[in-house]
Amino acid sequence: xxxxxxxxxxxxxxxxxxxxxxxxxxxxxxxxxxxxxxxxxxxxxxxxxxxxxxxxxxxxxxxxxxxxxxxxxxxxxxxxxxxxxxxxxxxxxxxxxxxxxxxxxxxxxxxxxxxxxxxxxxxxxxxxxxxxxxxxxxxxxxxxxxxxxxxxxxxxxxxxxxxxxxxxxxxxxxxxxxxxxxxxxxxxxxxxxxxxxxxxxxxxxxxxxxxxxxxxxxxxxxxxxxxxxxxxxxxxxxxxxxxxxxxxxxxxxxxxxxxxxxxxxxxxxxxxxxxxxxxxxx
Numbered sequence: 001x002x003x004x005x006x007x008x009x010x011x012x013x014x015x016x017x018x019x020x021x022x023x024x025x026x027x028x029x030x031x032x033x034x035x036x037x038x039x040x041x042x043x044x045x046x047x048x049x050x051x052x053x054x055x056x057x058x059x060x061x062x063x064x065x066x067x068x069x070x071x072x073x074x075x076x077x078x079x080x081x082x083x084x085x086x087x088x089x090x091x092x093x094x095x096x097x098x099x100x101x102x103x104x105x106x107x108x109x110x111x112x113x114x115x116x117x118x119x120x121x122x123x124x125x126x127x128x129x130x131x132x133x134x135x136x137x138x139x140x141x142x143x144x145x146x147x148x149x150x151x152x153x154x155x156x157x158x159x160x161x162x163x164x165x166x167x168x169x170x171x172x173x174x175x176x177x178x179x180x181x182x183x184x185x186x187x188x189x190x191x192x193x194x195x196x197x198x199x200x201x202x203x204x205x206x207x208x209x210x211x212x213x214x215x216x217x218x219x220x221x222x223x224x225x226x227x228x229x230x231x232x233x234x235x236x237x238x239x240x241x242x243x244x245x246x247x248x249x250x251x252x253x254x255x256x257x258x259x260x261x262x263x264x265x266x267x268x269x270x271x272x273x274x275x276x277x278x279x280x281x282x
Contacts, residue, residue, distance in 0.1 A: 043113070045270040047073035048098040048123070049234060050086035051145055052263035053138075053242065061258050063141070063183060065240040073232045073268045077101040098267075105229040106221045107274070113218040115272040118163065118232075119171030119209035120151075123265035138262035139181040140242050145264055148238045153216065155227040161216065166234065169210045171269060183244040185256040209271050218272075232268050 018026070049071040053063040071086035078101065082094050100108070107113050122142055146167040153161040163169075219228040242262070249255035 043108075043111075043272070043274045045074070045107075045113070045272075046100055046267055047076075047232070048082075048085065048265055048267045049073045050082075050263050050265050051141070051149070051234075051236065052086065052261055053141060053240065055244070055258060055260050055262075060243060060245040063138075063240075063242040063244065063262055065141075065144075065236055067237060067239045069236045071234050071266075073234070073266075074099070074101060074270075075104055075231045077104045080104060103221070105231055107218055110220045110222065111274040112220045113270075113272050113274050114215040115212065115218055115270050116215050117209040117211040117271040118151075118169050119269040119271065120166050120169040121171045121267040121269060123267055138183055138242070138264060140183060141240065141262055142264045144240045144242070145236065145266075148240065149234050149236050151268075152233050152235070154231045154233060155216075155218075156229045159227065163232075166266070170208045182259050183242055183262060185245070185247045186254065188253045209269065215272065218270075232270075234266065 051065060051069070051071060053065040055061045056064050072084050075084055076082050076094050076099065078096055078099060079093050081089065082091060082098065083089055102108050147165070149166050151163040151166055151169070153163055155161075217227055218230050221228045244258040246258055247253070247256040
């Protein structure tokens with residue numbers, strides 16, 4: 001169309017019309033065009049939840065996690081309790097190492113977000129310093145959770161999107177290769193717990209995530225729309241049983257005491273874009 005004489009003539013007429021417009025009016029139109037633009041910003045949201053299993057029996061022991069156990073992410077903000085996310089009250093309130101929400105279930109700075117994908121990060125430690133009896137990461141529990149836990153995205157508590165098992169949601173970080181498992185006795189002459197392999201479906205330095213077929217809208221709060229509140233629920237669909245036992249010390253044998261509780265933390269990443277009016281910062 002560039003060589004079309006009609007098209008060229010139209011361009012010449014438009015240029016002549018623009019030249020006849022008062023310069024002050026042209027400047028005003030240009031400013032209004034800039035001010036009305038929308039700036040799309042990449043901004044990942046994250047929230048952490050915990051699955052834990054208690055030691056049951058007098059030995060040998062069994063760590064048990066009941067079927068249909070549910071923990072929820074994005075239902076707390078920085079400074080809030082994380083009990084509904086599976087953490088003990090003794091863990092304390094959330095910090096920015098657990099989430100970056102400023103208000104539970106709502107976007108930051110009243111932005112509207114288009115979520116294009118999700119990633120599930122397996123945290124390599126469960127936080128033994130919270131005085132709740134929870135020991136460090138257990139690879140056996142992580143394997144079981146990857147098989148049995150399904151995720152669902154809930155908008156305003158009434159609209160539920162079933163996302164499927166968490167094993168499909170790769171992430172750009174987290175456990176990769178193997179991890180220490182404190183439910184397994186170490187070698188006779190070692191004090192270091194045994195390692196257990198655990199496969200991951202994402203390269204830890206690749207920045208990968210599961211991309212939704214179509215974006216999911218997370219609306220700004222206060223707009224009266226039904227999808228302004230968001231949480232992600234994780235449900236363990238089947239009972240989980242992990243066996244363990246203590247071991248007494250002997251000649252060339254180190255003692256081993258199974259921990260009272262094991263846990264795995266899941267950090268959920270929502271990958272998307274925020275749409276906001278352009279400011280002087282952008």
